[in-house]
Amino acid sequence: MCQTGLVWISYRMASDGQELTTEQYQQLITRGSDIITIVDADGTIIYQSPQSHEVKGWTAEEMVGDDILGYVHPDDRERVEEKFRDLVTESGRIERKAEFRFDHKTEGWIWLEVTGTAPESNSIDGYITASRDVTDRKERERNLELLNKIVRHDIRNKLQVILGAGQMLEAHVDKQGQESLSRLLASAREAVEITDTARDVAEVVLRTGTEPRPVELAPVLTDEVDEIRSYHEDAVVQLEGPLPDVVVRADDLLPAVFRNLLTNAIEHNDKELPQVTVSVDEHPEHIVVRVADNGPGVPEASREEIFEEGETGLGSDGTGIGLYLVATLVEDYGGTVYVEDNDPTGSVFVVELQKANGA
Secondary structure (H helix, E strand, O other): OHHHHHHHOOOEOOOOOOEOOHHHHHHHHHHOOOEEEEEOOOOEEEEEOOOHHHHHOOOHHHHOOOEHHHHEOHHHHHHHHHHHHHHHHOOOOEEEEEEEEEEEOOOEEEEEEEEEEEOOOOOOOOEEEEEEEOHHHHHHHHHHHHHHHHHHHHHHHHHHHHHHHHHHHOOOOOHHHHHHHHHHHHHHHHHHHHHHHHHHHHHHHHOOOOOOEEEEHHHHHHHHHHHHHHHOOOOEEEEOOOOOOOEEEEOOOHHHHHHHHHHHHHHOOOOOOOEEEEEEEEOOOEEEEEEEEOOOOOOHHHOOHHHOOOOOOOOOOOOOOHHHHHHHHHHHOOOEEEEEEOOOOOEEEEEEEEEHHHO
């Protein structure tokens, strides 16, 4: 059984197309970082790679013959069993990936990332899983989720209190105090926007295995323009319409793309009255959103590097994260983002997104 499983796992030499020998397959299985398990249709373990104890704590001999679900945390068992049943009931070579808590022999519950595969042929009388320990990553994700909660709720709520109290004071301070109060309110608004960016960063890092889905564009643009107007009353933000009724390939973080572009267009603007115009052009298979400003513009030599992580732009005191997030998300959606000159002055940030299902 073990040899059959090794032969089935198909690796080829990249250089000349030569098939690996059974002995080379054996080396891949016994020395690889992933733990290979083969189970039958009832979930009984019929093969476990020899280095199992290094990750799971249990030796191969201890696990063979056991029900694989018996090692899964009770709270995760139903979800894991459902994915396993997919392997059993569906035909052809399919894969299912799951993350769940596993009962380590000595360390308690650890997190495994497991990919299960159903072979196309009957060369193996069972189903193959490849497991790796992701406990450290899950712990980092948990800490990041906690930090994200603190930023989104605790810090943001305190900033809103500061903004509310400051706005109430505007009618009660003298001319000399107005300047200080204006700086206070401006800084509080910028801090709120930083919490938005921090939230976006956390959600980008935490999302795993997500695929773009259909998202209506017009409501997203309308909401983000309205929000940026409420934060920056000293700027003119126009949304050219009517907006086309289109659905694009994106996800729940699409608002972050336009929020960061709008914020960038205002906060990096050197004019007394920042002006931003958002427009949309529809094409057969994609749409083009342009965010145009009357600011200082972006030198041609810097138009690629501004989308890199940590680049803050000329004369900027920002985090250097906003445009990097924009580029990361748009690329994940299968789109592109770039910068053009505006006429007579300023920049145009151009976002091209694919329509969903040819809509």
